[in-house]
Amino acid sequence: MEIENKIWDKNECLSRDELSALQFRRLKDTLSRAGRVPYYREVFQQCGIDPSNINSLSDLKKIPFTNKSDLREHYPLGFLAVDRKDIARVHGSSGTTGKPTFVAYTEADRNLWADLCARFLTAGGLRREHMVQVAFGYGLFTGGFGLHYGIERVGASVVPVSAGNTPRQVMILQDLGADAIICTPSYALQIAEVIEEMKVDINSLNLKFGHFGGEPWTEDMRTRIEQQLNIKAFNNYGLSEIIGPGVSGECICRKGMHIQEDHFIVECIDPATGQEVAPGEYGELVFTSLTKEAMPIIRYRTRDISRIMYDGCECGRTTCRMDRIVGRSDDMLIIRGVNVFPSQIEEAILQVEGVAAHYLIEVDRPHNLDEVTVHVEMQPEFFSDKMSEMQAMRDRLLHEIRVIANISVKINLVAPRSMERSFGKAKRVIDRRVEKGIL
Ligand code: ADP
Numbered sequence: 433m434e435i436e437n438k439i440w441d442k443n444e445c446l447s448r449d450e451l452s453a454l455q456f457r458r459l460k461d462t463l464s465r466a467g468r469v470p471y472y473r474e475v476f477q478q479c480g481i482d483p484s485n486i487n488s489l490s491d492l493k494k495i496p497f498t499n500k501s502d503l504r505e506h507y508p509l510g511f512l513a514v515d516r517k518d519i520a521r522v523h524g525s526s527g528t529t530g531k532p533t534f535v536a537y538t539e540a541d542r543n544l545w546a547d548l549c550a551r552f553l554t555a556g557g558l559r560r561e562h563m564v565q566v567a568f569g570y571g572l573f574t575g576g577f578g579l580h581y582g583i584e585r586v587g588a589s590v591v592p593v594s595a596g597n598t599p600r601q602v603m604i605l606q607d608l609g610a611d612a613i614i615c616t617p618s619y620a621l622q623i624a625e626v627i628e629e630m631k632v633d634i635n636s637l638n639l640k641f642g643h644f645g646g647e648p649w650t651e652d653m654r655t656r657i658e659q660q661l662n663i664k665a666f667n668n669y670g671l672s673e674i675i676g677p678g679v680s681g682e683c684i685c686r687k688g689m690h691i692q693e694d695h696f697i698v699e700c701i702d703p704a705t706g707q708e709v710a711p712g713e714y715g716e717l718v719f720t721s722l723t724k725e726a727m728p729i730i731r732y733r734t735r736d737i738s739r740i741m742y743d744g745c746e747c748g749r750t751t752c753r754m755d756r757i758v759g760r761s762d763d764m765l766i767i768r769g770v771n772v773f774p775s776q777i778e779e780a781i782l783q784v785e786g787v788a789a790h791y792l793i794e795v796d797r798p799h800n801l802d803e804v805t806v807h808v809e810m811q812p813e814f815f816s817d818k819m820s821e822m823q824a825m826r827d828r829l830l831h832e833i834r835v836i837a838n839i840s841v842k843i844n845l846v847a848p849r850s851m852e853r854s855f856g857k858a859k860r861v862i863d864r865r866v867e868k869g870i871l
């Protein structure tokens with residue numbers, strides 16, 4: 433399907449100078465709002481920042497980073513900068529890495545959030561005549577409600593199915609004929625699989641495109657989703673601490689996700705030193721909110737690894753773009769000294785024909801040496817009881833993993849459809865070293 437370029441808000445196309453001026457004004461407001469949070473008041477005092485008296489955007493760099501642990505230490509709502517009565521909504525991180533962290537929104541924040549989601553949805557083809565099936569979970573997780581209100585803001589219609597019950601999901605796709613689907617990339621593949629199992633002709637569906645996010649995925653994963661669902665797939669990114677989905681998203685050029693820089697300042701740092709890396713180099717993303725009321729956040733370390741591109745984009749937006757996330761710094765595995773992201777393993781295994789995009793990486797250290805077993809599920813038509821064929825497939829997988837991830841692993845080929853499926857964020861790693869307290 434050909435998608436036309438459309439821009440939701442003129443602020444997506446400001447010149448750098450205009451953008452910097454706007455960011456500076458908004459940063460001043462944000463810092464004075466943040467000054468109502470005891471934690472930030474103390475931080476400002478310690479680093480000698482007077483929020484009402486900053487001179488330039490670069491003053492921001494005098495303020496230390498905010499870490500997830502700072503939010504945890506002020507659980508549940510210690511970062512609130514407004515009266516409790518002004519909270520309009522509370523969400524939470526999905527708790528992928530522990531207890532959830534709660535985030536609060538005022539009415540204005542909710543409104544802003546809907547707008548930010550409407551922007552990237554518009555950039556990725558959504559128009560008011562479309563119907564969208566939301567298969568993100570509705571709940572504390574920001575995905576469901578965030579996208580829901582974004583779709584409504586565009587004026588399109590929402591089918592809020594939520595995640596799970598995949599056969600029913602497919603039935604609703606068939607019966608209501610949504611134009612677009614929204615969920616995690618791994619769940620999109622699962623829906624595709626169930627469509628096949630139910631022997632539904634993919635061409636009988638009305639699906640044209642999808643917006644996916646919430647977890648890392650590779651370009652090969654995108655190709656598979658596009659082929660299996662016969663759609664165009666767009667990537668979008670966000671995290672609850674910053675606002676939820678709506679931090680960035682792809683335009684029709686799909687060369688990175690435009691960061692909504694009039695509302696967030698982005699930095700990309702070397703996670704080890706905290707120093708900013710050069711544009712285009714990989715590092716950890718750090719965001720400062722510029723307009724959020726309930727919980728302004730300053731220099732938040734996301735632990736997400738990506739890179740930022742500042743060159744122009746053909747769509748006309750002038751905002752910088754972030755590349756797809758390689759992984760979280762805390763998901764990075766160190767295998768006998770070699771750094772490996774699960775996404776590299778994904779990239780490697782998806783090079784091999786006959787492999788389904790379902791895998792699990794198990795790491796252990798049985799005899800003082802790290803061992804990695806990659807459990808890889810096969811596609812039904814390639815599953816064979818011939819030893820030689822299975823061995824050939826194992827060899828190809830080992831080769832790709834060695835080339836792309838630079839490690840030697842064991843491969844465990846498992847039967848089609850035998851691996852556990854998730855409706856939301858897929859679990860890709862089991863680290864027995866952590867379970868055993870070795871790491
Ligand atoms: P949790 O930290 O519990 O997973 P969130 O639900 O707020 O909490 O999820 C945000 C995280 O999800 C991001 O920090 C990032 O790691 C991941 N994420 C979100 N969107 C994407 C995306 N498009 N690509 C890769 N990772 C993503």
Ligand code: ZN
Binds near residue numbers: 684685746747748749
């Ligand atoms: Zn663009």
